[in-house]
Amino acid sequence: MTARPVLRARGVHVRLGGAPVLDGVDLDVMPGEVLALVGPNGAGKSTLLAVLAGDQALDRGDVELQDSPLAGAPARELAQQRAVLLQHQTLAFGFSVRAVVAMGRAPWYRTDREADDERAVEEALARAEVHHLAERSVPTLSGGEQARTSFARVLAQEVPVLLLDEPTAALDIRHQEQVLRLAAEAARAGAAVVVVLHDLSLAAAHADRVCVLAGGRVRALGTPRAVLTDELLTAVYEHPVTVLEHEQGLVVVPVRRLAPLEESPCAR
Secondary structure (H helix, E strand, C coil): CCCCCCEEEEEEEEEECCEEEEEEEEEEECCCEEEEEECCCCCCHHHHHHHHHCCCCCCEEEEEECCEECCCCCHHHHHCCEEEECCCCCCCCCCEHHHHHHHHHHHHCCCHHHHHHHHHHHHHHHHCCCHHHCCCEHHHCCHHHHHHHHHHHHHHHCCCEEEEECCCCCCCHHHHHHHHHHHHHHHHCCCEEEEECCCHHHHHHHCCEEEEEECCEEEEEECHHHHCCHHHHHHHHCCCEEEEEECCEEEEEECCCCCCHHHCHHHC
């Protein structure tokens, strides 16, 4: 039996500040997969993620979550089905790491699943490798530690859809790999994971499918090997790009044309 999409977007149009940001986007998000949204700055990646989360109003189009219209769904019902990691975290008060991660359990307050709160928080702290920071005040943490704390909150929510906006941006190499490995593990357990990434090599390594956006439109959608090509990426990013074969997968690198030594400002 063919799996049905968890999220389905059709004909999505969004204008912000009078300018089109998404222009007729169709997208299916499937359970059991990591779907990476990639593209240049201003392509509409974060806006599309917000649309899928139900946090961005549409000018035209429809989005369904589990075959039900996303528009107008009660906030608590949405929070019991999808978790959202925003690109920019704003926390004005000195909550501890443990308190922030426990906020992920808010949708399950006064439900049967409230009994799982302590276990879920402890597991999320450990999986995101912030357990040793549990009693620290979040504003005292480094940017990467704060990012991992926010990711732990998403894990603690324990929902079937994870929507992650640039979760690796503030992280070192080890923690980038760790976060995306945990996202892949969630997908293998049946979750649908949508992640916005700027690092195309990370997308190639960890995504089951890649959606390339440019100018608010879907330029390509498919497996990393089918989508991440020299020709398409060079056109989309307006810069020469080479996709290399490596024993561990695809590596995407920009073509760099260095000025001759005598023309370099450092040589003067």
